[in-house]
Amino acid sequence: MAASDIMSATDPGQVRERAAEYLLKRHRFRLAECLPWLLAIAVFFVFPDRMTFGSQVLVLVMFALSLDLILGYAGIVTLGHAAFFGIGAYTVGLAAARLQWTEPISGLFAAAIVAGFVGFITGWFLLRYRGLTLLMLTLATAILLQETGNLRSDISGGYDGLPGLAFKPLLGVFDYDLYGHTYYLYALAALAVVFYFVRRIVYSPFGQALTGIRENVRRMHAIGSPVHRRLVTVYTIAAAIAGVAGALFTQTNAYVTLTVFDFDNSAKVMVMLILGGTGRLYGAFVGAAVYMVLEDYFSKLSPTFWQFGIGLVLVLTVLFARRGVLGLFESAGQYLTERKKP
Amino acid sequence: MPQVVNIAVSILFDGLAYAMFLFITSVGLSVTMGLMGFVNLAHGAFAMAGGYIVVTLTRTLGFGFVTSLVVAAVAVGAASVVFERGLYRRLYKSTDLEQVLLTIGLAFMAIATATYFYGPIPRSVPLPDWLQGDVNLGFRYFPTYRAFLIVLGAALIAVLWYAFERTNIGAKVRAAVDNRRMAESVGINVDRLFTLTFAVGSGLAALGGGLAIQLLGLSPSFAVLYLVLFLIVVAVGGLGSLKGTLLAALVLGVFDTAGKYLLADAGGFFVYAVTVVVLLIKPAGFYGRE
Numbered sequence: 001m002a003a004s005d006i007m008s009a010t011d012p013g014q015v016r017e018r019a020a021e022y023l024l025k026r027h028r029f030r031l032a033e034c035l036p037w038l039l040a041i042a043v044f045f046v047f048p049d050r051m052t053f054g055s056q057v058l059v060l061v062m063f064a065l066s067l068d069l070i071l072g073y074a075g076i077v078t079l080g081h082a083a084f085f086g087i088g089a090y091t092v093g094l095a096a097a098r099l100q101w102t103e104p105i106s107g108l109f110a111a112a113i114v115a116g117f118v119g120f121i122t123g124w125f126l127l128r129y130r131g132l133t134l135l136m137l138t139l140a141t142a143i144l145l146q147e148t149g150n151l152r153s154d155i156s157g158g159y160d161g162l163p164g165l166a167f168k169p170l171l172g173v174f175d176y177d178l179y180g181h182t183y184y185l186y187a188l189a190a191l192a193v194v195f196y197f198v199r200r201i202v203y204s205p206f207g208q209a210l211t212g213i214r215e216n217v218r219r220m221h222a223i224g225s226p227v228h229r230r231l232v233t234v235y236t237i238a239a240a241i242a243g244v245a246g247a248l249f250t251q252t253n254a255y256v257t258l259t260v261f262d263f264d265n266s267a268k269v270m271v272m273l274i275l276g277g278t279g280r281l282y283g284a285f286v287g288a289a290v291y292m293v294l295e296d297y298f299s300k301l302s303p304t305f306w307q308f309g310i311g312l313v314l315v316l317t318v319l320f321a322r323r324g325v326l327g328l329f330e331s332a333g334q335y336l337t338e339r340k341k342p
Numbered sequence: 343m344p345q346v347v348n349i350a351v352s353i354l355f356d357g358l359a360y361a362m363f364l365f366i367t368s369v370g371l372s373v374t375m376g377l378m379g380f381v382n383l384a385h386g387a388f389a390m391a392g393g394y395i396v397v398t399l400t401r402t403l404g405f406g407f408v409t410s411l412v413v414a415a416v417a418v419g420a421a422s423v424v425f426e427r428g429l430y431r432r433l434y435k436s437t438d439l440e441q442v443l444l445t446i447g448l449a450f451m452a453i454a455t456a457t458y459f460y461g462p463i464p465r466s467v468p469l470p471d472w473l474q475g476d477v478n479l480g481f482r483y484f485p486t487y488r489a490f491l492i493v494l495g496a497a498l499i500a501v502l503w504y505a506f507e508r509t510n511i512g513a514k515v516r517a518a519v520d521n522r523r524m525a526e527s528v529g530i531n532v533d534r535l536f537t538l539t540f541a542v543g544s545g546l547a548a549l550g551g552g553l554a555i556q557l558l559g560l561s562p563s564f565a566v567l568y569l570v571l572f573l574i575v576v577a578v579g580g581l582g583s584l585k586g587t588l589l590a591a592l593v594l595g596v597f598d599t600a601g602k603y604l605l606a607d608a609g610g611f612f613v614y615a616v617t618v619v620v621l622l623i624k625p626a627g628f629y630g631r632e
Contacts, residue, residue, distance in 0.1 A: 077439050125622065131438060132381065133625045136577040139570060140614040140621075147611040263570065267446060274443055308454035314447025318440050319432070 027203040036285045040188055044181075051180040055252040057292045058187040059245050062194055064273045064284035066241035071270070072279030073202060074234050075214030076127065080138030082265035083122075083145050084115040084239040086258075088246030090149070091115070093162045093256040098155070102168045104251050108190065111247035112240040119239020123232045139263065146261035161257030165250065183252045190248060194241055199281060201237065210234055211279075271310065274317060277324025286325050351482070353600045359488035361595025362495025363557055367550030367568075368575040369502065369587050370543015376519040376582015377536050380430060381438055383445040385547055386569030387452035392418050392548025393560040394456055397465050407470050411552045419545025426540045449565050456562040464559040467552075487556055494553075498546075499588060506584050515539060519582035520631075574617050580630025589628050 043054055063085055070076040088111035095101040095110060126137045149156040156162070170186055201207050209230055212220045220227050250256045259265070268291075276287025291310075298306040321328050371385045392414040399410035425448075433441050473490055476483040506512040518525040518532045526532050554560065558568070575594060579586030594613055601612030620627070 071439070077442070079442075129621070129625050132375065132573070132577050132581070133621055133627075135381070135438075135442075136574055137618060137621055140574070140617050143570075143610065144614045144618065147614065151611065263566070271443075274439075304454045304457045307457070308451050311447040311450030311452075311454065314443050314450065315429075318436075318444040318447070319429075322440065 023203055023205065023208065027199075033282075036282060037192070044184060044188075048181065051184040052252070053292070053296065055180055055184045055187045055248075057289055058184070058191050059249045059252065060269065060272060060288040060292060061285050062187075062191050062245040062248065063242055063269050064276070064288045065191075065195065065198055065281075066238045066245065067269050067273050068278060068281070068284050069198060069201070069234055069238040069241070071273065072283065073207060073214065074210040074231060076231065076235065077135060078138040079135050079263065079266050079270075080140070080142035081238075081242060081269060082261055082263070083138075083142035084119055084242035085246035085249070085265065085269075086142070086145060086261040087115045087118055087239075088112070088243030089250045089256045089260045090156065090246075091243065092247040092250045093165060094155070096165045096167060096250075097157075097162045102166060104167045104170055104186070107167070107251065108244050108247050111243040115243020115246070116236050116240030119243075120232065120236040123235035123239070127228060127231045127235060139266070142261050142263070142266060146258050149258045149261070156258065159258050161255060163255050165254045165256070167251055167254070180252065187248050187252060190244065194244060195281075198241070201234075202281060206230070206233075214279075271314060275313070275324055277326035280324075280326055283324055283326050290325065348482075349603065353603050354596065355484055355492075356488060356603075357596030357599035358592070359491045359495075359595075360557070360599055361591045362491050363550055363553055364571065364575050364595050365588055365591035366495060366498060366553065367547050368572040368579075368591065369584065370540070370546045371572050372576045372579060372584075372587045373515065373519070373539050373543055373582055374536075375576060377515065377522070377532070377539060378434055379581075380434060381441045381445065382430070383442055383569060383573075384425075384448040384452065384565075385445075385544075385572055386567075387449045387565040388418055388422060388544045389547040389551035389554070389568070389572075390452060390456060390560070390562070390565040391421075392551035393555050393564065394460055394465075394551075395548070396552035396555060397460070397467055397560065400467050401465075407467065407473065411549055414552050415545040415549040418548030419541040422544030423537060423541050426537055430540075449569070453562045453565050456565070460562070462562060464561040465555065466559070467555045469556060491553060491557070502584060511535070511538070571613070574613065576627075578617055578620050578627050580627030583627070583629035586627055586629030 040054075040058070044051070047054065063081075066084075067078075067081050070078065070081075091111040091114045092107040095107060101107070101110075122138075122141055126134060126141070129137060150158055153159075170182060209220070209225055212225065213227055213230060217227060246260065249260070272287040272291045273284055274287070275291055276283035276285065294309075295306060298309060317324065323330070367385075367389050371382060374380055374382050374385075395414035395417055396407070396410040399405040399413060400407055405413070429444065429448075433444055469487065473487050475486055477486045477489050479489075504512075506516065514525070514530050514535055517528075518530060518535060522532055551560070551564070554564070554568070558564075571594070575587060575590045578594065579588070579590030594616060597616050598610070598613045601610075605611075624630075
């Protein structure tokens with residue numbers, strides 16, 4: 001059943017019923033969804049010496065996933081998403097360095113709460129604006145946070161950062177090992193929890209309302225949907241998730257500097273998401289993994305070559321593959337099934 | 343002269359010079375965005391290209407500084423037409439996001455190309471004798487180069503103002519910014535008009551890039567580093583408004599300079615704080631249409 005079938009019903013009760021059925025059907029777990037998780041576990045056994053890199057990929061998948069919620073689903077274009085990543089990273093970093101609070105899991109929750117709170121406050125003010133104004137305001141927010149950190153470098157450590165952070169063993173048992181095995185599994189578990197949460201949101205009526213706002217904001221106003229409240233809610237959630245990703249980043253690196261607030265960081269996560277495909281949950285997985293692996297490989301050959309390549313890929317993506325890598329696969333699949341039919 | 347006045351005069355003078363650079367470089371971007379609603383993040387790359395052309399012309403080919411500036415502006419202006427016709431044109435009806443991605447991709451490619459040919463180290467440019475040293479304005483000495491920037495900026499503002507407000511083409515541009523559909527329906531060829539203004543705007547950006555070498559230094563990251571400032575000037579001034587861009591450049595230029603003079607640690611804090619305050623109160627900028 002497609003979304004259009006819902007409205008073909010005549011009786012209002014029937015519409016409601018069909019809509020619920022449609023949502024449930026989309027929410028149902030599909031077997032192919034195991035694939036990325038099985039891959040992530042396989043990576044753990046196949047490349048045991050690349051676990052630190054693997055954790056970085058998982059962190060960025062989570063970061064891209066949080067951006068997908070607001071960019072892919074709600075259609076909010078922001079150039080300052082690194083602000084929340086940075087807040088999460090510094091919440092954990094400062095707590096460990098200044099307050100000796102080094103329990104990792106409670107650190108994730110603290111990061112989520114602080115980043116979510118900042119997301120709520122800034123979202124409340126900023127989400128009234130659109131277009132270039134919103135782009136500039138989100139960008140300025142991230143840079144203002146960075147400058148504030150720089151201003152109080154006695155607390156934040158400035159651009160030299162907070163080096164050599166030590167965290168307590170996970171759950172009091174599993175200690176940090178040199179190869180990052182523990183932290184890879186820890187990051188994977190955190191990602192799984194966050195992903196389950198995001199998937200629930202996306203397929204809920206709330207998620208449908210967000211898609212509606214993205215597609216046609218005027219119509220959503222017209223049918224009485226509380227647009228601003230919905231946008232602030234999803235912005236807060238995305239900020240909290242980005243905060244968790246930032247916290248994981250600090251914990252896996254045992255190190256954080258003010259560069260996490262960089263414009264480059266905001267741009268990079270957006271590029272990853274677009275490469276994978278927006279508004280499709282697994283786009284973040286494909287995009288972050290592809291981007292990181294390519295970067296790891298090519299930037300060793302030549303950073304200049306890599307930068308040119310990523311620019312070219314962006315241009316080509318916009319011109320020829322607007323729905324990202326996953327979109328390309330989907331189109332290829334459609335093409336093949338259509339050829340088979342007649 | 344008392345110390346306080348001295349510092350205030352310095353801030354105003356340097357701020358004014360900086361504002362002229364911001365205005366020259368950003369005005370093209372403002373018109374591009376106002377006319378077509380096109381978010382051009384490759385604008386900084388055009389400025390950077392201008393800068394490197396000036397470096398090559400002066401260092402390698404031995405041209406004069408001013409000649410090089412003119413050549414760079416014309417060359418980049420002409421080259422930008424190719425980009426506009428070939429790439430940008432296809433995305434006028436696309437979403438902001440796609441425009442952002444395309445143009446930031448172009449900016450990345452430009453940075454990589456510049457790094458390949460010129461290396462990552464900042465480059466400088468040989469200035470003619472008459473632009474070096476200080477100039478005496480009666481009550482104190484000022485750096486000649488900044489004075490030159492201010493004079494050049496003022497002259498360009500006068501020319502642009504005349505072109506915008508007193509010529510037929512300027513009237514057409516204003517009409518198209520105001521209401522594109524209406525302008526088209528009374529027979530203005532907005533597409534061709536846009537190609538023309540885009541070329542002029544990119545040429546001015548290249549001129550700004552050439553002027554910036556002495557003021558800010560030129561390295562490949564210029565394309566993105568200062569892009570943010572140009573965008574802020576455009577957003578704060580209001581899209582497609584000459585007056586707004588000038589006012590925004592002045593306010594931001596003076597605030598940034600004052601911030602760096604008085605509170606060196608705070609760095610860019612002031613510019614962004616001013617931006618946030620202005621945009622929260624006037625989301626469309628000083629002279630933008632709500």
